[in-house]
Every structure is written in structure tokens, then in C-alpha cells.
Amino acid sequence: MNYDDLFVLVIEPSKVQRTIIVNHLKSFGIHKIDEYDGAAQALEGMQTQLPDLVVSSMHLPDMTGTDVVTLMRKDEQLAHITFLLISSETHYRYLEPIRQSGAIAILPKPFSRKDLLSALQSTLLYLSDQDTEASYTEEEFEELRILVVDDSKLSRNYVCKILRNIGVETILEANDGNEALSQVENQAFDLIITDYNMPNLDGREMVEKIRQNSDQASVPIIMITSEQNPEQLTAIQKSGVSALCSKPLSYEMAKRIIERLVLDKNDY
Structure with a gap:
């Protein structure tokens, strides 16, 4: 699997921030990208076509990023999807459930290209290992x-x-x-x-x-x-x-x- 095989769903209420994220993803060769400014529509979209990775902000108009990943993990169809949080939030109350949920990474705003690349590499490895047999005897x-x-x-x-x-x-x-x-x-x-x-x-x-x-x-x-x-x-x-x-x-x-x-x- 390569970057151009990834289907990424982005949830970000700010058009400016969403454009920054999407442009970074495209610079890595990712072009299958769905964009949402709210969580409810994004969750509906996931049911229609399962993404490989969900990239979400913390504070959304209808719920938090914590709520999004919690609902995903409770849904058998969505539970395995990798989740990446990009947020300026630092409060333990919000971030700890994200850490406990098995998020692929938590990136700060503004995030670095290097940190995003690292998260994408982990996503590719995770997905590739799901689709291939172990390389050990x-x-x-x-x-x-x-x-x-x-x-x-x-x-x-x-x-x-x-x-x-x-x-x-x-x-x-x-x-x-x-x-x-x-x-x-x-x-x-x-x-x-x-x-x-x-x-x-x-x-x-x-x-x-x-x-x-x-x-x-x-x-x-x-x-x-x-x-x-x-x-x-x-x-x-x-x-x-x-x-x-x-x-x-x-x-x-x-x-x-x-x-x-x-x-x-x-x-x-």
C-alpha cells in the first residue's frame, strides 16, 4: 500500500485549517480525501465509504473529537479505522480519552510536516500489516x-x-x-x-x-x-x-x- 492508495476523511470546522491539512495530504500524494466541517455528517459519510484514516480537530460544532473517536470505537464497522487528532487543545480531560482510544497520533496546531508524515507512515504500516501475513516464520x-x-x-x-x-x-x-x-x-x-x-x-x-x-x-x-x-x-x-x-x-x-x-x- 502507498500514500496514493489511502482514503482520508478530514473533519475540521475552519476552512483555513482544513485547507492546510488537505494541501499537506495532497503533497504526500494522497488525493482520495473527503472533507467535513462537522462530526455528524462525517460519521454518516464513514458508513457510506469506510476511510483508511480519520483526521479530526478536537472542537467541532456538534461534538468533540473525543466524542467522534468514542463513537467510532463503539461501532463494529468503524472500530478498526485509524484516528489522528490535530488540535491546540492541551487539557487532560479532552486528550486522555483520545490517548486511551488507540489513536495513531495526536498532533498540535500548528503541526509540522515531519510529524504528519510520521503519523501517515504509521497508518500505512498498520494497514499493510492487516493485509499481509507476518514476515516471520x-x-x-x-x-x-x-x-x-x-x-x-x-x-x-x-x-x-x-x-x-x-x-x-x-x-x-x-x-x-x-x-x-x-x-x-x-x-x-x-x-x-x-x-x-x-x-x-x-x-x-x-x-x-x-x-x-x-x-x-x-x-x-x-x-x-x-x-x-x-x-x-x-x-x-x-x-x-x-x-x-x-x-x-x-x-x-x-x-x-x-x-x-x-x-x-x-x-x-
Whole structure:
């Protein structure tokens, strides 16, 4: 799949901002573009012809970008469509649901051409992996067991989709750190992918308990977080994580880290 194969749906109430976005997309060779200034009509349009990527602003005349992606994820037909937010919004209340939904990226206004290109590259990789068989031998994944830990079902779904796209079949899920520890006590895993902010037992505490008290103390652990506090991030790194990724998780980055940690790939 190439850029000129992509069908992109853009939701932006400002004609000026919409033109900027569309012109950037066209400069990458994307010409299948539908434009909307409101969410309701855009959601109707998606039902008529499924886009490969939805690019949306946060504040729309009839709802927010958060509402749009939430409705998409609840619709079986739209749930798999990649979502990119472009917004000057910085408030946690608006952005956190976007991060949890498995958005391909969140870009600020004004966004850079480089950042948009990175998001489009992740989209292409994500879609290409959906349409092709994994590039690894069956034996490499035959015994692979991965545990995904997150209190957000949407986030777990997105991470599981990444894993399935690269050929992983045995994926178990946990809602929080306590549930994950119970599973780690009873079965072996090749990789754990966990959120940081969770009820009951957060990701950092879970990692510390695994590193200090588990028979699987050396299992690779990827931590995904929207945390911005430098002190908290330092504490997470010291807890023993193998890799620390920010939300929203870049599909391309996630794939490379998983390959490096689990399959000993050297191209990361």
C-alpha cells in the first residue's frame, strides 16, 4: 500500500485549517480525501465509504473529537479505522480519552510536516500489516505468550490489534496490576505490555513486584503512559521497565520495540 492508495476523511470546522491539512495530504500524494466541517455528517459519510484514516480537530460544532473517536470505537464497522487528532487543545480531560482510544497520533496546531508524515507512515504500516501475513516464520511465534495490562478496554484492543498484525496469536489480558500479577504467578509470558495509570495497583508497582518477587523477574516489560511529570517518568524507568512508550502509542515504534525485545531484532 502507498500514500496514493489511502482514503482520508478530514473533519475540521475552519476552512483555513482544513485547507492546510488537505494541501499537506495532497503533497504526500494522497488525493482520495473527503472533507467535513462537522462530526455528524462525517460519521454518516464513514458508513457510506469506510476511510483508511480519520483526521479530526478536537472542537467541532456538534461534538468533540473525543466524542467522534468514542463513537467510532463503539461501532463494529468503524472500530478498526485509524484516528489522528490535530488540535491546540492541551487539557487532560479532552486528550486522555483520545490517548486511551488507540489513536495513531495526536498532533498540535500548528503541526509540522515531519510529524504528519510520521503519523501517515504509521497508518500505512498498520494497514499493510492487516493485509499481509507476518514476515516471520511460524516457529518464532508458536510459543509466544504476551500479557496486555490496561484498565481501558479500548487501549487493550489497540495493543492486541498491533500484536495480531505482526503474527502473535496467544494474547492474554488483565484489567489492572493485581490481576496481572495473578496471571504471572500461574503462567509464563514472553512479554508484558502495561499501562501506568491503573486502579488498585498501577504499572510501576506491578513492575517492581515482578522484578523483586516473581519467578519471571527477567521478562521484558513495555510500559505505555500519558504521564508527563519528569519525576514520575524517572520512577517508572527505575522500576525496571524494558521500554517506556508514550500514549498514543505509535504503531511503527511499538512494532520495532516488540521485535527487538522478543525476537532479538537489531534494527531498532
